[in-house]
Amino acid sequence: MKKVRVKVAAVSDETSSIKTFRLERADGSVFAPAPAGAHIDIVGPTEVTRQYSLCNAPDEGSYLVAVKLEPESRGGSAALHGEVAVGTELEVSEPRNLLNVATDADRHVLVAAGIGITPMISIAYDLHRSNTDFELHYFARSHAEAAFTELLEQRCGFTESVRFHFGIPRGEQGAIMTALAQDAGAGVHVYTCGPVGFMEKVHDAFAPVIGEAQFHIEHFEAEAIDASHDTAFEVELDTGEVFEIPADRSIVDVLQENGIEVDTSCKEGICGTCVMGVLEGVPEHRDNCLSTSEKAANDQMATCVSRTCGKRLLLELF
Numbered sequence: 001m002k003k004v005r006v007k008v009a010a011v012s013d014e015t016s017s018i019k020t021f022r023l024e025r026a027d028g029s030v031f032a033p034a035p036a037g038a039h040i041d042i043v044g045p046t047e048v049t050r051q052y053s054l055c056n057a058p059d060e061g062s063y064l065v066a067v068k069l070e071p072e073s074r075g076g077s078a079a080l081h082g083e084v085a086v087g088t089e090l091e092v093s094e095p096r097n098l099l100n101v102a103t104d105a106d107r108h109v110l111v112a113a114g115i116g117i118t119p120m121i122s123i124a125y126d127l128h129r130s131n132t133d134f135e136l137h138y139f140a141r142s143h144a145e146a147a148f149t150e151l152l153e154q155r156c157g158f159t160e161s162v163r164f165h166f167g168i169p170r171g172e173q174g175a176i177m178t179a180l181a182q183d184a185g186a187g188v189h190v191y192t193c194g195p196v197g198f199m200e201k202v203h204d205a206f207a208p209v210i211g212e213a214q215f216h217i218e219h220f221e222a223e224a225i226d227a228s229h230d231t232a233f234e235v236e237l238d239t240g241e242v243f244e245i246p247a248d249r250s251i252v253d254v255l256q257e258n259g260i261e262v263d264t265s266c267k268e269g270i271c272g273t274c275v276m277g278v279l280e281g282v283p284e285h286r287d288n289c290l291s292t293s294e295k296a297a298n299d300q301m302a303t304c305v306s307r308t309c310g311k312r313l314l315l316e317l318f
């Protein structure tokens, strides 16, 4: 995917572990509006690529991302926190969106925890500007550990739609979700982003009420995969070329080794960059980027992690 050179225009400390970075195009032009909920890849100073949600209003002409310093960082967040300052130049991808806002919803409920607030902010801006009914629920351990509190409490323009849930023990969060879900009518769409266990609680409360198709989820973590029973299979491309995918290799690795151009980024099933169309065969989905309904349709798959339930797939290069 084409990369764009950007210059860091501002860096701020949101919390003791979260910094925001304002990114402007290095050539001085402005970015076109990004879809609400979109994310970009950032190639950091150590050449590590990570995905970050855009958390500003979609039409500001620049990008704002929030980066949480991860204790286990292998060069992504640690390098951005430690080595990037105003004036640093970086490369970013074009925005991609895995958290599309439903255009036919009567009301939207956004439920975020921790750093998962980031895509919800751009969605909230978008819904507010289009005068669409929504509420944003933000869970954090404390006010001090929550990001964007000053923005959400005072400056965003939709403060009346924001509900904070600070310091709620994990064991009590499910009851709050269940109570929220009771108010969800037929036309409600729900969006969630945060730690896996948190999103499962949101899912378990809302999905039985509104249905899987109206439940939208943004993952920042890869799915744990048991590859011990993997077997070889065959992939044919719509160009007619045929490749054997060994038990211990991914589709995308085999294709790239054979000179087939497939864009990739995370290679962990999170970002959606490597998704290809499925023309024949049944994928075994192992990604965290396609929605439940997209997986059920079986007409696309993330080729960096997913395999097949059968012996052969016919794939279409997007």
Ligand code: FES
Pocket: 263, 264, 265, 266, 267, 268, 269, 270, 271, 272, 273, 274, 275, 287, 289, 302, 303, 304, 305
């Ligand atoms: S490269 Fe990110 S989902 Fe495959």
